[in-house]
Structure formats: C-alpha cells, structure tokens
Amino acid sequence: MGFYFAQLLTGLANASSLFLIASGLSIIFGVTRIVNFAHGSFYMVGAYLTYTLVTMWSGSVLGFWGGVILAAAAVGLLGLVIELTILRRIYKAPELFQLVATFGVVLIVQDVTLAIWGAEDLLGPRAPGLDRAVRIMGEPIPEYDLALIAIGPAVLLAIWLLFHRTRWGVLVRAATQDREMVGALGVNQAWLFSAAFVLGAFLAGLGGALQIPREAVSLQMDLSIIGEAFVVVVIGGMGSVSGAFVAAVLISVLNAFAILVFPQISIVLPFVVMAVVLIVRPYGLFGKPGSEHGAPEEPDQPLTLMSQRSAMVLATAVALLALSPAVAADFTMILLVDVMVATLFAVSLHFMMGIGGMVSFGHAAYFGVGAYGAAMAVKFFDFGMLPAMVFGPVCAATAAIFFGWFCVRLSGVYLAMLTLAAAQILWGVTFQWQDFTGGDDGILGVWPAKWASSDQVYFYVAFVLCIGGIWFLRRAAHSPFGYTLRGIRDSQTRAEAIGINTNLHQWMGFALAGGFAGLAGVVFAFSKGSVFPDSLGIAQSIDGLIMVLLGGIHALAGPIFGAVAFVMIEDWVTRLDYWRFIFGAIILIVVLLAPDGIAGGVRRLLRAVKGGAA
Amino acid sequence: MTHVLEVRGLSKSFDGVHAVRGVDFDLTEGEFLALIGPNGAGKTTCFNMLNGYLRPDAGSVRLRGAELIGRPPRKIWRMGVGRTFQITATFLSMTVLENVQMALISHHHRVFDLFSRATRLYVEQAMALLELVSMQDQARRACSELAYGDLKRLELAIALAHEPALLLMDEPTAGMAPSERIALMALTAEIVAKGGVSVVFTEHDMDVVFAHAHRILVLNRGELIAEGSGAEIRANPLVQEVYLGGGTSFVQEGAHA
Incomplete structure (x- = not known):
C-alpha cells in the first residue's frame, strides 16, 4: 500500500512540473493562437540559467529560490524580446506560419545554449533545506517532491486569481474566447499578446528552473518536453489553464502506475491518452468549439493551370534533372x-x-x-x-x-x-x-x-x-x-x-x-x-x-x-x-x-x- | 394536383421548449410558398428539419412519397432538394463557374475522379445555369471578389444545378439592399414559372412575400396559425394580432413559462 502511495506522490510531483510548462503554452495559444514550439526552449533556458545562478549562490535557501525566480523572470524577458522582434511581425501570416518561426527560434536557442554552457550534461545542486527524504507509510519520499506537489496547485491558484481578479486577466480570458471582439472593444491587442507571451515564457522558465534538483540539465530538454506539453494542453483544451492542470495530473498519475505493469509504455502513454480524449471530446476536456482555428484568413486564389512559360521552365528543369547523371x-x-x-x-x-x-x-x-x-x-x-x-x-x-x-x-x-x-x-x-x-x-x-x-x-x-x-x-x-x-x-x-x-x-x-x-x-x-x-x-x-x-x-x-x-x-x-x-x-x-x-x-x-x- | 412535399405532424422541442409543434402542410407542384412568422416562431427550426440538419421529435416529411426524415443533408440533396443559405456558403477559393461545376460534378457522381481536369467538366451546363441567374459575365471571377447580392444569385444557380424538384431558401434576401431583394425574388419567381421546381422560402420582408408568394403559411410559437393567399393573410385577424401585437401574446408567453 505504501509503495502505491509513494508512486502516486511521484506522479503528482511530475504533474506539477508538467503543469507549469503546459499552462504557459496554453495561455500563449489561447491568446495569440500561436503553436509555440520554442516553449521547450524557454524551459531549457530556465533550467540552464538556474543552474548557473544556484551554483554561484550555492547552499543558501534564499540563493536557491532567488535563483529560480530570477531565472524565470529572465526567460520572461527573453519571451518579450522574441515576441517584439519576430512574432509581432507575422501575426497576419497564414495559420501555423508562426510555428515555423518558433522552430527557427528553437534551433538558434539550441546553439546559443551550446556555446554558453557546453555539450556536457550539468548536474545541479539539490534544494537547500529540501534535500532529504521523508518516510511516508514506510516509503522514502524526497522532500523536494512534496514541495513540488504544493507548488503546482499554488501556481494554478495564482493564475486563477490573476485571471479572475485583475482587469488584465479578464481581457486575457476574453481574448481566448473571441479575439476580434476584444479588438473591436478598443483593447490594444499588441500589448495583450506581448503580456501573454511574457507570462507564458515565465511559467516555462519556472518549470525548467524547478527541475534543477530533479534531473540533469541537457541540450535535449527542449524537444523532449515539448511533445508532452502539447499533449497536456490539448487534453485540457487549448487555452484552458485549469484543463492543463487536470490533464497534467491525469497523464502523470496514469504514467506512474502504468510503468509498473508495462515499463515500455511511458513513451506512448501520453499520446494514447490524448488520442482517446480527442475521439471522445474533440475539443479536449475543457476546450470549446471555435478555439481550434487562428485568425480568419484571406481565401486562396482560384487554381490556374500553368502558363506556357512556366510549363517550359518546369519541363527544362525536369529534363536537366533527368540528364544530370551524365555529368x-x-x-x-x-x-x-x-x-x-x-x-x-x-x-x-x-x-x-x-x-x-x-x-x-x-x-x-x-x-x-x-x-x-x-x-x-x-x-x-x-x-x-x-x-x-x-x-x-x-x-x-x-x-x-x-x-x-x-x-x-x-x-x-x-x-x-x-x-x-x-x-x-x-x-x-x-x-x-x-x-x-x-x-x-x-x-x-x-x-x-x-x-x-x-x-x-x-x-x-x-x-x-x-x-x-x-x-x-x-x-x-x-x-x-x-x-x-x-x-x-x-x-x-x-x-x-x-x-x-x-x-x-x-x-x-x-x-x-x-x-x-x-x-x-x-x-x-x-x-x-x-x-x-x-x-x-x-x-x-x-x-x-x-x-x-x-x-x-x-x-x-x-x-x-x-x-x-x-x-x-x-x-x-x-x-x-x-x-x-x-x-x-x-x-x-x-x-x-x-x-x-x-x-x-x-x-x-x-x-x-x-x-x-x- | 400532385403534391411535391407532404409535411405531417412535424414537432421539435429544445430542453422542454416547443420550438415547432404539429406542423402540417402540403406543397403543390410548381408552387412558390412562403413560411413567415415573427422572430422565434420556429421558421428556421422547421426549415432545418426539412433539409436534414435537425432531426424532429415526431412527424414526417415526404418528397413525392419518399420519407426524408432520418437522412443526412447530402442524401436529401441527392433526392432532389436544393437549398440556399441565410448566410451565403460558397467555395471562396474557386471561380464563380467552378462553384457551379462542383455541384454538377457531385451530381454526376464524379467527386472521386482523380484523372480529369475539374475545370473542363460540365462547362456548358454550368454556363447555362449562370445565364439563368444573369451571372454569365462574372463566370471567371474569383468567388471571393463578388458583391453579396451576386453571391446570393450564384447560390441560386448552384442550388438549381441538379434540377431539384424542391428548392428550400432560408431568408433568401437577408442582408441585401431593398432593390436587390425584389430583383432576386422576381428572378426566383421567373424560374418557378418556367416549371419543374417548387420553392419553400422563409422571409422577413413582407413586401417580398406579398409580391411573389403563391401561398403563405404563418407560424407563431411553433404552430401554424394561418394559411392562404396574400390578401387572405393580410385580412386575417390572428395574423394581425401576432404581427401588430394585441398584448395577448405576451400574456400567453407568461403562461407558458
């Protein structure tokens, strides 16, 4: 019994980390409709920055948590820079074009990270004051896991308060439902988008920062987390933060138990769960119809057959290709x-x-x-x-x-x-x-x-x-x-x-x-x-x-x-x-x-x- | 006279509210029938049950004797029912001509053809349909460039492509300028006069209704309250009460709730 309870706690601790990164992704998608592949990069940079800060200020409780917060804030700032310099220019591009841009960011961040921190995996220090295990029902549970289990819901509560008790939060929720309407009401959308992006990046950075005591920091962190984070967002319903929380708990706890029965399943389990959820509820657990598309697009032009000149050019290119083995x-x-x-x-x-x-x-x-x-x-x-x-x-x-x-x-x-x-x-x-x-x-x-x-x-x-x-x-x-x-x-x-x-x-x-x-x-x-x-x-x-x-x-x-x-x-x-x-x-x-x-x-x-x- | 359409006992309620209750009517070959009523009378609900978008709780709809209830919209289309939409729905990335060609391609069961060139199929038939609605000069224009009134006429041409026995037009003149409204309905009346197709339409604009409809059905709170020619409907005290208000309708509404 104690063993299963320990397994449940591990699952819940994982759920908290997963929720932090997924919530940011969901907020960004909800407001800007951008499928942000660079979210994993924010997570990775958060972890690397924290590693540096925490090793610099090693040992003190304040140093650790200060490092975590400072790193997350820096990632938020990075998000702002990316939003202002790149994404803001292409909001009107075809749906999903922004996805390509964020993938460009992923590649750049990977190499910048490599240049600064090197290719070696880095093992961060444990959290001061939370570096032991406590026994619960006879099983050792890391204190840090218990802290994480508390942090997840605390962040959810903070976001909920932000969204329901501040004017900004009301606007974000409104924009998630109907962007055009919010724009028509005279709200400065550009500013709203930036703010949502910064908040999302901050949460991803925080998620990465809090992973330091749990796993080695590596260059693979970005793409390894992004798939699972998307899954959580989709299961919860895109744009829904509480949905992301429920989905993170669902996936992590299921995973904690499924690996006992069938150890290989952890690679595919999140995706199987997502497939099942989407078949039963096509907009995720808490999603609503209408959240699946970005801004309305200009319609395509009618198809035309190739002009004679283009056809000639094409025929020449194919002919050259066919003859290329000769030379x-x-x-x-x-x-x-x-x-x-x-x-x-x-x-x-x-x-x-x-x-x-x-x-x-x-x-x-x-x-x-x-x-x-x-x-x-x-x-x-x-x-x-x-x-x-x-x-x-x-x-x-x-x-x-x-x-x-x-x-x-x-x-x-x-x-x-x-x-x-x-x-x-x-x-x-x-x-x-x-x-x-x-x-x-x-x-x-x-x-x-x-x-x-x-x-x-x-x-x-x-x-x-x-x-x-x-x-x-x-x-x-x-x-x-x-x-x-x-x-x-x-x-x-x-x-x-x-x-x-x-x-x-x-x-x-x-x-x-x-x-x-x-x-x-x-x-x-x-x-x-x-x-x-x-x-x-x-x-x-x-x-x-x-x-x-x-x-x-x-x-x-x-x-x-x-x-x-x-x-x-x-x-x-x-x-x-x-x-x-x-x-x-x-x-x-x-x-x-x-x-x-x-x-x-x-x-x-x-x-x-x-x-x-x- | 033969009946194209026979509607019997059509009923639908949403969460206990009766949107349509026991509606019966027949449509005679070549008839141009208007379905009118104040907002919330159940016109659209009624319509959506005729064209298969909504399944009634009870009742039957027979097209030349064949039951339509329980069939999906595309099957109903195949049985010879065309329709136009309150808010136009066309293929915006195609030309005007191609939009009509698509309806013909589908009618001739060629949507799975992978080898022909779609733009070369049924050009003449499509042009003839566009001529019918006086759109032949705009055949090569992109559908996304059309004025709203022209989109409505295009929809009419598309709806006639498979030579339907019945045409359902949901608020055909909504969103149009008054002069365009008269023109579109005059055109529709002309097409009906040529024979072969019968029309049921819903409408808010009474000028349009009284000018063209052969017969008018009046719905109020889900029930048919009157039926007859324009003159008869105008003279009907019950209709006057519903449209001009006698106060009683509000009292009854209170009693329902």
Whole structure:
C-alpha cells in the first residue's frame, strides 16, 4: 500500500512540473493562437540559467529560490524580446506560419545554449533545506517532491486569481474566447499578446528552473518536453489553464502506475491518452468549439493551370534533372535523390494541408511506415526491391486509412495534434518492438536490386517514382477529387449541401497523402540501405511542415520550392559549426521577408519586376 | 394536383421548449410558398428539419412519397432538394463557374475522379445555369471578389444545378439592399414559372412575400396559425394580432413559462 502511495506522490510531483510548462503554452495559444514550439526552449533556458545562478549562490535557501525566480523572470524577458522582434511581425501570416518561426527560434536557442554552457550534461545542486527524504507509510519520499506537489496547485491558484481578479486577466480570458471582439472593444491587442507571451515564457522558465534538483540539465530538454506539453494542453483544451492542470495530473498519475505493469509504455502513454480524449471530446476536456482555428484568413486564389512559360521552365528543369547523371558526381546524385524524396514528401503533405486544409504534425508517420514496410518485407519475406516498393506505400496507405478515420473527425489544431499522437504511437512501437523493427538499431541491409545498385541507375528509379508521384499529386490537385477537397476546406456546409460526403472525402485524401509519403519513404530506405525510428520522428514531421510552409502553402509549387531549398540549405549548412544557429537564422529571415512563403515571395517579386517594366 | 412535399405532424422541442409543434402542410407542384412568422416562431427550426440538419421529435416529411426524415443533408440533396443559405456558403477559393461545376460534378457522381481536369467538366451546363441567374459575365471571377447580392444569385444557380424538384431558401434576401431583394425574388419567381421546381422560402420582408408568394403559411410559437393567399393573410385577424401585437401574446408567453 505504501509503495502505491509513494508512486502516486511521484506522479503528482511530475504533474506539477508538467503543469507549469503546459499552462504557459496554453495561455500563449489561447491568446495569440500561436503553436509555440520554442516553449521547450524557454524551459531549457530556465533550467540552464538556474543552474548557473544556484551554483554561484550555492547552499543558501534564499540563493536557491532567488535563483529560480530570477531565472524565470529572465526567460520572461527573453519571451518579450522574441515576441517584439519576430512574432509581432507575422501575426497576419497564414495559420501555423508562426510555428515555423518558433522552430527557427528553437534551433538558434539550441546553439546559443551550446556555446554558453557546453555539450556536457550539468548536474545541479539539490534544494537547500529540501534535500532529504521523508518516510511516508514506510516509503522514502524526497522532500523536494512534496514541495513540488504544493507548488503546482499554488501556481494554478495564482493564475486563477490573476485571471479572475485583475482587469488584465479578464481581457486575457476574453481574448481566448473571441479575439476580434476584444479588438473591436478598443483593447490594444499588441500589448495583450506581448503580456501573454511574457507570462507564458515565465511559467516555462519556472518549470525548467524547478527541475534543477530533479534531473540533469541537457541540450535535449527542449524537444523532449515539448511533445508532452502539447499533449497536456490539448487534453485540457487549448487555452484552458485549469484543463492543463487536470490533464497534467491525469497523464502523470496514469504514467506512474502504468510503468509498473508495462515499463515500455511511458513513451506512448501520453499520446494514447490524448488520442482517446480527442475521439471522445474533440475539443479536449475543457476546450470549446471555435478555439481550434487562428485568425480568419484571406481565401486562396482560384487554381490556374500553368502558363506556357512556366510549363517550359518546369519541363527544362525536369529534363536537366533527368540528364544530370551524365555529368554529375556520385555524391551529387545522392543529394539529388534526397531532394526528390523530400519534394515528394512535401508535396504529399501539401496535398493534405494546403489543398485539404488538414494540418498534420505527424506526416512522417506514413513516410516511416512506408520505409519500414519495405525494409521488413525485404528482411522477413525476402521481397525483391520492386515488390517491396509496392508493399511499403500500401502499408503507409493502410496506416493512414486507420489513423485518418479518427483524424478527419476533428479540425484545426486538434486534428494536427491527433496526427502527432498517431505518429508518436507508431514511433514508440517501432522504437520498442525490437524483434521486428530492430528498435534503436533500425533495419540494415535494405539495398536496391543488383540491376539498380549503381548510383546512376538508382537515381533513375528514384526519378521515375518521385517525379511520377509529384506529377500524379499535382494532377490530382486539378482533378474533381482535389477540387472537392479544396471545396470542403473552404466550406464544409456548402460541400454537404451539394451532396458531398465530407468525412469520407477527407479520409480518402488523408489516405492518398499517406500513401505517397510512404512512397517517398520507400525510395529513401533503398537509397540509404537502412531505416531507423527517426524516419517517423517529430523532427522529420517538422521538416515537412517547414518545407510546405516556407515554400508557401497557398501555391501548388510551394512545397517544391520549399523542399528543394530546404535540402540544399541543410546539406550546405550542416557541414558548418553552429549550423543550427545559421539554419534557424535563415528560417527567420525567410519568415520575416516572405510571410507568404518562397512561392509567394517569388510571385510578388515577378509582379514587381513586370510592373517596373511596363 | 400532385403534391411535391407532404409535411405531417412535424414537432421539435429544445430542453422542454416547443420550438415547432404539429406542423402540417402540403406543397403543390410548381408552387412558390412562403413560411413567415415573427422572430422565434420556429421558421428556421422547421426549415432545418426539412433539409436534414435537425432531426424532429415526431412527424414526417415526404418528397413525392419518399420519407426524408432520418437522412443526412447530402442524401436529401441527392433526392432532389436544393437549398440556399441565410448566410451565403460558397467555395471562396474557386471561380464563380467552378462553384457551379462542383455541384454538377457531385451530381454526376464524379467527386472521386482523380484523372480529369475539374475545370473542363460540365462547362456548358454550368454556363447555362449562370445565364439563368444573369451571372454569365462574372463566370471567371474569383468567388471571393463578388458583391453579396451576386453571391446570393450564384447560390441560386448552384442550388438549381441538379434540377431539384424542391428548392428550400432560408431568408433568401437577408442582408441585401431593398432593390436587390425584389430583383432576386422576381428572378426566383421567373424560374418557378418556367416549371419543374417548387420553392419553400422563409422571409422577413413582407413586401417580398406579398409580391411573389403563391401561398403563405404563418407560424407563431411553433404552430401554424394561418394559411392562404396574400390578401387572405393580410385580412386575417390572428395574423394581425401576432404581427401588430394585441398584448395577448405576451400574456400567453407568461403562461407558458
């Protein structure tokens, strides 16, 4: 009995840490509708700053708690700087474009942190006065855990008082429900947004600061916490702080007990819980309809077929690509295959997000399932390359049909989060099902057939599959199927009213996008000769998002521009020191200069040139 | 005369409040029927039960003998019921022509076609429909650039695309300038006069109703209180009381609560 109680207390202590970071994320989303990937960075910086301050003032109770508060305040200030210099300029950009900007911030913060504190994990001191364990029902419980259990609800109470007893808090709650209305009432939104961002960053910093006595400070803290923090926010209902608290307790306590039964479950448990909650309550436990979308957008322009000149340019580019093996070196061939794979992946994601309006944070799942499907077919069933290349996309489409059935019932950020949950569950399975997937070691020896084993020949295999796939998806965008998907995105009401089964259609769109992501994954697997779990990881999904959003979500050519630029820049930059910083900076520059993506920027540039000539 | 639509005993209550109670009416082939009543009379509730957005507690709605209750809106559309919305709903990222083409594509069961070019399908039929509502000159414009009155006319063209037997128009002139209202309803009346389609519409603007409706149904507090031609309705003391107020309606309201 005592043991279970101890387990419960551990769960509650974890819940407090998780709540601190999730509450800030929820407040920021509620007011600004920004999906803030940099929230994990705030958390990490809070921890590093506290480490420095607390080791400097070591030993004293005041030094510890003073350090914690000071570090959190500094992170709040960092949040203010980021809001003022970056986010404020792009609030009117397409939905989720800010997400790319915050990811640029993540990369920059990672390298700045590396430069200041080094790559070694740092072990902070324990909290003075709370460094022992007390026995409760015979079990040792760290005093610090008990302090955390008290801090969580205390912070919740403080936020509640702030929101219900101050004018500012009332405005924040009002803005969470209806931003336009608050603006119409004459409230200075810019100021409200900054304040919400600072408060959110402060809470994330505080969450990181309080982790010092519990875990080593490391450069992986940012991305390891962000997934779970999103889950908590979504389960609670985006924008709801008390919802975040309930969700944090739910997840942490469930986890504390589930690991007793099934130790491997902790990786996927939060995502399974989120999936179940979203299926039962599509807006989270305390969320309300209408909180799933950002500011209303300008509608897309009608699709037009390519002008003759663009078609010529495109045909020339494809022809040059086809002829490149004659002149290019082997490493260029490999890079070009990477470019084609990334482009097909991005185009398939764009088919879903841009045309279908279904944002996915977990599109890598189907890329990875395609890759693993082919690899496992080769390894376990002795499939040749070509049959495996058919089998992989079929697996991916099947997975997309399964998860898509749940996902298309939601919309906006909630849909995106359910796709993320699906991807994390698949990733967890791949990571832990060692006997079949090789776990962390992946599957090796997935080589092309003998006739295709030279870089040149494999280039043509990849060329046919990827360019063929891209051509097909482009064609599909102009087909009745694609038009119907766009119609449902524009107006679900109108689509229903002309007899369209919207759920079924979106479901099929999801499956098609998943199948082609799987095709990209298959080409990738055979070009590398191996597959690893990170092919379905969050990072791969985010790469896809960046390609689509940077390229320009409103143009069919957007994902092509985005993917080519992304892979080229990545290939060049990753050879440099501090490449994350440079890459992050490039992302921010593009975001700030071309809020409609590269395709939009190019279009405006062309128009300006034409206008100048006329 | 044959009945296109037969509504019997249609009832719906929300949390114990009777929004619509025992509504019966028939619609004759080629009829242009107005459903009117003061705010909160149950017009929209009634309408949403006809087009499948709301499931009634009791009653039946038959289109040429086939029951509509229990079918989703898209099935009801397939059975030959078109509709326009109080607040227009169109595909804003498409052109005017493409909006009509979409309705035709869906009508011909080609939404899953992955290989044709959507913009090349049913161009002539779509143009003919746009001509019917005098929108042919704006066919290539982006739907997002249209004036509100033009959006309403576009919706009418979309609603007629599958040659419906019945057209349901929810507050067709809401939000329009007075001159546009008359024009839109005159256009609708013309289309009805050509034959093939019958119309039920709800409306606030009495000028529009009396100018065009063949027959008028008056709803008050969820019940049909009168039915007849424009002249009959105008002369009906019960209707006058509801619209002009005799004080009694407030007393009754108190008694209900």
